[in-house]
Structure formats: C-alpha cells, structure tokens
Amino acid sequence: MGETSINFAKASSAALQDQQLRGNFRRAMDGLMSKRAVQFADTAEWNGVRTLGASVRLRALSKLPELLEKLEANCTKNGIQVHWASTTDEANAIVLSIMQRVNAKLVVKGKSMVSEEMHLNAFLEKHGIESLESDLGEYIVQLDEAMPSHIIMPAIHMNTKQIAHLFKQKIKEAEYTEDVAQLTDLARRVLRKKFATADVGISGVNMAVAETGTLCLVENEGNGRMSTTVPPVHIAVMGLEKVVEKLEDVPPVISLLTRSATAQPITTYVNMISSPRKEGEKDGPNEIHLVILDNGRSGIYADEELRNTLRCIRCGACMNHCPVYTKVGGHAYQAPYPGPIGSILMPQVEGLEKRGELPHACTMCNACVEICPVKIPIVEIMGRLRSEAVHPGDAVRGAGSHASKAEAMVWKGWSMTYASPLAYQFATALLAKLGNAAPASLPLLKEWTNVRAKPRFANRTLHALAREKGIPDV
Amino acid sequence: MSESRNAILGKLRAGRDAHPLTPPESDFAVLRNKRWDGAERLERIKRMMEAVHTEFLETTEADWPADVQAFLTAQGTRNLLFGPATEAGGRLSSEWAASGMAGGPELIPYADRVETFKERLFDGIDAGITTTLGAIADTGSLIVWPTPEEPRLMSLVPHMHLALLRADALYDTFWQAMTENRWADGMPTNALLISGPSKTADIEQTLAYGVHGPKRLVVVIVR
Numbered sequence: 001m002g003e004t005s006i007n008f009a010k011a012s013s014a015a016l017q018d019q020q021l022r023g024n025f026r027r028a029m030d031g032l033m034s035k036r037a038v039q040f041a042d043t044a045e046w047n048g049v050r051t052l053g054a055s056v057r058l059r060a061l062s063k064l065p066e067l068l069e070k071l072e073a074n075c076t077k078n079g080i081q082v083h084w085a086s087t088t089d090e091a092n093a094i095v096l097s098i099m100q101r102v103n104a105k106l107v108v109k110g111k112s113m114v115s116e117e118m119h120l121n122a123f124l125e126k127h128g129i130e131s132l133e134s135d136l137g138e139y140i141v142q143l144d145e146a147m148p149s150h151i152i153m154p155a156i157h158m159n160t161k162q163i164a165h166l167f168k169q170k171i172k173e174a175e176y177t178e179d180v181a182q183l184t185d186l187a188r189r190v191l192r193k194k195f196a197t198a199d200v201g202i203s204g205v206n207m208a209v210a211e212t213g214t215l216c217l218v219e220n221e222g223n224g225r226m227s228t229t230v231p232p233v234h235i236a237v238m239g240l241e242k243v244v245e246k247l248e249d250v251p252p253v254i255s256l257l258t259r260s261a262t263a264q265p266i267t268t269y270v271n272m273i274s275s276p277r278k279e280g281e282k283d284g285p286n287e288i289h290l291v292i293l294d295n296g297r298s299g300i301y302a303d304e305e306l307r308n309t310l311r312c313i314r315c316g317a318c319m320n321h322c323p324v325y326t327k328v329g330g331h332a333y334q335a336p337y338p339g340p341i342g343s344i345l346m347p348q349v350e351g352l353e354k355r356g357e358l359p360h361a362c363t364m365c366n367a368c369v370e371i372c373p374v375k376i377p378i379v380e381i382m383g384r385l386r387s388e389a390v391h392p393g394d395a396v397r398g399a400g401s402h403a404s405k406a407e408a409m410v411w412k413g414w415s416m417t418y419a420s421p422l423a424y425q426f427a428t429a430l431l432a433k434l435g436n437a438a439p440a441s442l443p444l445l446k447e448w449t450n451v452r453a454k455p456r457f458a459n460r461t462l463h464a465l466a467r468e469k470g471i472p473d474v
Numbered sequence: 475m476s477e478s479r480n481a482i483l484g485k486l487r488a489g490r491d492a493h494p495l496t497p498p499e500s501d502f503a504v505l506r507n508k509r510w511d512g513a514e515r516l517e518r519i520k521r522m523m524e525a526v527h528t529e530f531l532e533t534t535e536a537d538w539p540a541d542v543q544a545f546l547t548a549q550g551t552r553n554l555l556f557g558p559a560t561e562a563g564g565r566l567s568s569e570w571a572a573s574g575m576a577g578g579p580e581l582i583p584y585a586d587r588v589e590t591f592k593e594r595l596f597d598g599i600d601a602g603i604t605t606t607l608g609a610i611a612d613t614g615s616l617i618v619w620p621t622p623e624e625p626r627l628m629s630l631v632p633h634m635h636l637a638l639l640r641a642d643a644l645y646d647t648f649w650q651a652m653t654e655n656r657w658a659d660g661m662p663t664n665a666l667l668i669s670g671p672s673k674t675a676d677i678e679q680t681l682a683y684g685v686h687g688p689k690r691l692v693v694v695i696v697r
C-alpha cells in the first residue's frame with residue numbers, strides 16, 4: 001500500500017468504539033429503511049419503475065458520447081456555456097477562471113457530490129474565495145470542518161445536541177438551543193444574507209437532458225433554487241455519466257431517486273434549468289456554465305462490467321441498507337462516496353493503490369443489490385475489484401498493488417490441499433487432533449477471537465463420520 | 475479545454491465501440507397506467523400536499539381576489555408580491571383597489587429587475603402570489619413555469635407563497651403532464667415542480683419547515 005492509502009480497518013474499528021456515533025447511525029438508518037419500504041410497498045409498481053429506470057440509465061450509457069455531444073449542442077443553443085474537464089484539477093481551474101473573470105469573492109453552493117470529489121471548497125479558499133455550503137447538512141459539516149458522512153444526509157452522524165453546541169460555538173449571533181426549528185431558523189437568517197450578496201452560485205446536477213439541454217436538480221430546502229437564481233453567475237458541475245437521452249426519461253428516475261433516498265414521493269423542489277436569464281426576464285443568472293467532469297469515468301466506461309457503476313443515480317439507498325455502513329458510518333470510508341457505491345466507485349476513480357481496501361468493506365450479503373433502484377450488480381463488481389487489487393491488470397488503476405506474497409502462498413497451499421485427497425485427509429486429521437490446542441492469541445486468529453468465541457474443531461472429521469455410516473470416500 | 479473534450483469523447487467512443495451495449499426497451503407502461511378520476515385527483519393532491527404542511531384555500535373564479543385578500547388580512551400579512559402584467563395580477567390590483575378593504579395587505583408589483591429590487595425582496599416582503607400550470611396527483615406537486623411577468627424569485631423568497639391552481643388543470647403523473655403538453659418541444663428558462671413549503675430533515679431527521687424558501691405554501695384552488 002502506498003503512503004496515501006486509506007486505512008478503512010483502523011478508521012472503522014475506531015468508529016465501532018464510538019457508541020454515540022453508532023446510536024446516531026442506527027436510529028437514522030432504521031428509520032430510512034422502514035420508510036422506504038412503505039414507498040415501494042406495491043411490488044408490481046416497484047418492479048415496473050425499477051426496470052424502466054435501469055433501462056433509461058443503460059440506454060443513456062449505450063449512447064453516452066453522442067448524448068454528451070447533443071447535450072453540449074442543446075445547452076449551447078440555449079445559452080449555457082459548456083466546459084469539459086479530464087481531471088478534478090482541470091475542473092477546479094475552469095471554475096476558478098470563471099470566478100476570477102467576474103471578480104467573485106463569495107460563492108454559495110448547493111449540495112454537489114462532484115464538487116466534494118473536486119475538493120472545490122478548499123481549492124477556492126486557497127485562492128481567496130469564500131465558498132459557503134448552503135444545504136443545511138453540508139453547512140453543518142462545513143462549520144464542523146468535517147466531511148459529509150452520507151451522500152444524501154451529510155450531517156447524519158451528528159445529533160441535535162452536537163449541532164446545537166457547534167452553532168453556539170461557530171455562529172456569532174447564536175444562542176444555545178436544542179430546538180430544531182430555532183436552529184434551522186438561525187441557519188436561514190445567516191444564509192439568506194449570503195444568497196443575496198453572493199457573486200456566484202454553484203450547484204450539482206442530478207440529471208442533464210440531452211434532448212432539451214436541461215439541467216435537473218432535486219432538493220427540499222430551496223437552497224438549490226437560491227444558488228441557481230439569485231447570484232449573477234451559475235456554475236453547474238456534473239460527472240459525465242449524468243446525462244439522460246430524453247425529457248421523458250426524467251420522471252421515472254426522479255421517482256426512484258427521491259423514494260429510495262429519503263422515502264419521499266418527490267422532493268419539495270424539482271428544478272429544470274434550461275437557460276440563463278432571457279431578454280425581458282427580471283431574475284435568474286446572466287451566465288450559466290456547465291462543467292462536465294471525467295476524472296476516470298471514461299476509463300470505467302471502457303470496461304463492460306465496471307461500466308455499470310456509472311448507472312448510479314446517487315440515491316444512497318445502498319448505504320442505508322448496508323450492514324457495514326450502518327455500523328461504522330460514512331467517515332470510516334474517508335471518501336466523498338461512502339458505503340457500497342463508494343466501495344466500488346472510489347477504487348475505480350482514485351486507483352486501487354489508494355482505495356484497494358474499500359471493496360473488502362463488504363460482507364457480500366447482497367442487500368445493496370436488492371435495494372439498488374437501477375439494479376447495479378454492486379457485489380459482483382466488488383468481487384472483481386478484490387481480485388484486481390491483488391492481480392495485475394489494466395482495467396483499474398493500481399491493479400495488483402495489494403498483492404501480498406504471504407496471502408498468495410496461503411491460497412496456493414489451500415488450493416493444493418483441496419486438490420489432493422491425500423493432503424486434504426492429512427490436513428483435516430491434523431486439525432481434528434491438534435486444532436483445538438492452537439491458542440486464541442495466534443496472529444490472524446486473534447482478530448477473530450477478539451469479539452467471538454474461538455471456533456472448535458470436531459475431534460473426528462466429516463469423512464471419518466461418513467465412513468462409519470458406510471458412505472465410501474470417492 | 476476543447477483538448478479535454480476531444481480526449482474524453484474519443485475515449486468514450488473507443489470504449490463503447492469495443493464493447494457495445496444493447497439496452498433493454500424502455501417500457502413506460504408503469505407510468506402510463508397510473509390513473510385517477512377527476513375528483514380523486516384533487517383529493518389525492520390535497521392529501522399528499524397537506525402531509526407536507528401545504529395549506530389550501532378553496533374559492534371560485536369570481537371570488538378568488540377577494541378571498542385571497544380576506545385570507546391575508548386575517549393572517550396579518552403586510553404585503554403581497556404580485557405580477558402586475560399577468561391577467562391574475564390585473565384582477566388583483568383592480569379588485570383590491572375597488573374593495574377598499576382597510577388594513578389589508580399592500581400589493582407590491584415585481585416590476586423591476588432583481589438587481590434593483592433585491593434588498594426589498596429579501597427584507598420586506600411577506601407573501602408572493604403566482605399562477606401554476608396545474609398539479610400532479612401522483613406526487614402532489616404544483617407545476618410552475620416562471621415568466622418575465624412572474625419571475626422566479628416570487629415563489630421562493632417571500633415567507634409565504636400563494637399559488638393559484640385551476641381545479642381542472644390536474645394531471646395523473648409528472649410524465650403525463652410533460653408528454654401531453656409536449657414540454658420537450660420548448661422548455662422555459664426554469665420549470666419547477668413545487669410540492670410543499672421549503673423543508674429540511676438535516677438535523678437528526680427532524681422535519682423543520684422554511685429553511686431557505688417559503689415557510690408556508692398556500693394553494694388557492696379556483697373552481
């Protein structure tokens with residue numbers, strides 16, 4: 001592992017010790033799972049809309065280069081300026097150059113996972129531009145100088161008390177209160193001033209429609225509308241997979257997204273933005289820029305199997321249902337995208353040398369696959385990445401970087417033992433005789449016995465028992 | 475930057491052409507088959523929107539300006555932002571002027587560009603009224619297309635948003651509304667679905683209304 005490698009094992013065991021954190025996650029995820037189940041109680045409807053949603057995403061991927069060109073052409077026709085970025089550095093530079101041209105000092109941001117991927121706030125700060133998160137959850141996380149722990153509910157790891165303390169500590173005019181309505185009102189007062197004075201608004205894109213050159217944005221708070229309407233310049237950033245072919249593809253995807261994410265039939269606001277302010281209109285930005293980011297996605301796209309990762313509509317349902325995520329929370333993944341989707345996306349985007357541990361943060365229970373509204377075979381991809389991590393290959397960057405001689409030898413020994421009846425008999429007989437004598441503190445065994453009883457070997461092997469019953473060995 | 479454009483598109487094309495993908499047909503039947511009858515549609519819209527704190531005011535074509543005035547007066551609303559150049563705006567200003575109701579809210583026209591109007595908009599306006607293109611039974615959503623006469627911020631910045639909804643402009647699904655009206659032939663600058671007042675659950679999953687946008691959404695049903 002390189003020195004920038006992320007240590008999930010260490011971070012997750014620290015998270016497991018934190019009772020407060022575990023309680024916060026447990027409560028939130030249990031609630032989300034049961035509410036979501038109510039939204040999809042009609043199985044026939046779920047199957048129908050899910051199949052439709054998956055087909056919309058697959059159709060978009062099947063024509064991805066053409067649809068991106070069409071999106072660009074239609075956006076341009078509508079007056080939206082389109083930019084392309086191969087890397088996050090390039091995307092940041094594009095955003096900065098727009099800001100510098102309009103001499104921007106203050107930016108208000110709606111929630112955008114791609115901007116997290118770009119570490120845009122830190123980048124802008126370095127260049128003297130204040131970039132303020134305006135989604136309440138993101139705002140809380142930003143005040144706390146932390147990272148979001150969930151892609152839909154960024155501050156889900158904190159409870160009201162913790163947020164109350166944070167506000168008191170970080171917001172000048174704040175009085176200590178644990179009343180959620182009052183806390184929300186305080187944020188409203190602070191952020192409204194910023195909306196009114198910001199030079200630029202930044203947003204993500206839930207879906208971009210090639211047919212009409214329309215950017216769709218779903219949200220509950222209205223901060224997305226504020227950020228994309230009040231400042232004179234709007235910059236939208238999106239991963240290149242976010243395109244859909246037709247306007248009529250939007251409703252099924254939004255329905256799957258909002259019901260899977262927060263169990264709402266729809267969000268409070270669905271914004272469809274197709275152009276900057278037109279002649280005669282009294283508000284809205286005078287300029288809209290769309291930054292289309294690759295950051296490794298075109299590499300993912302080239303592989304038939306991994307390509308399915310790009311179907312994702314970022315609903316977060318796989319996290320809410322993942323037995324690993326719900327225990328350790330999002331921060332243990334140390335990534336903008338945590339949970340099952342993060343475990344397959346991050347290694348593909350940032351390379352296995354850095355993120356090769358994440359595909360192991362999985363019990364292979366398949367809960368994410370059952371819940372995924374666009375039917376991504378997450379677990380299959382997880383398995384594929386595990387094997388790419390230890391074998392040379394060219395599909396994913398850093399393939400083979402996690403290869404270990406010791407592990408390879410163990411597997412080799414295992415396969416040789418299983419391939420030879422004689423070796424197998426000898427090994428099992430040995431374990432039946434001596435296995436129980438092995439102390440629980442042995443390396444490798446220790447990690448297991450820390451929290452579980454030591455496995456006990458039977459004193460006779462299955463083969464021996466079978467023989468006694470008159471079943472011959474083959 | 476066009477270097478990146480060509481590199482990205484070239485890479486995508488090469489990747490796809492080496493391993494083409496045949497997607498399954500998109501079958502929209504699941505959306506096409508969602509149907510409610512007339513009365514049920516409105517009932518459903520009300521039920522769904524009330525569940526997320528939307529309020530309803532029932533009125534008629536003849537009475538709505540007076541009913542809105544009486545409602546806002548009773549609420550102690552100081553003023554109402556409106557679009558003077560719309561037909562609805564015309565009725566509001568002429569009928570409110572004629573009614574002579576004392577102590578009622580003042581009508582404020584959204585007549586200037588936001589640049590000259592921003593301070594007042596953010597700091598001194600209680601309510602805004604807009605028309606809608608209808609509503610959707612499946613999700614309980616209003617369809618709002620801002621225009622030069624009814625700008626975008628009218629339904630966002632004031633603390634209360636009143637939305638006129640004609641009781642005969644109801645759709646079953648979002649998909650039905652957009653396909654029947656051929657939205658794809660020409661989208662406006664900004665098209666919106668609005669399904670309640672602004673809200674958040676970012677603090678420990680506890681719902682709070684009015685985080686950035688309107689704290690109250692009042693749908694004025696006009697029959």
Ligand code: SF4
Nearest residue numbers: 312313315316318372
């Ligand atoms: S992988 Fe599926 S369940 Fe997870 S966020 Fe993406 S779409 Fe949602």
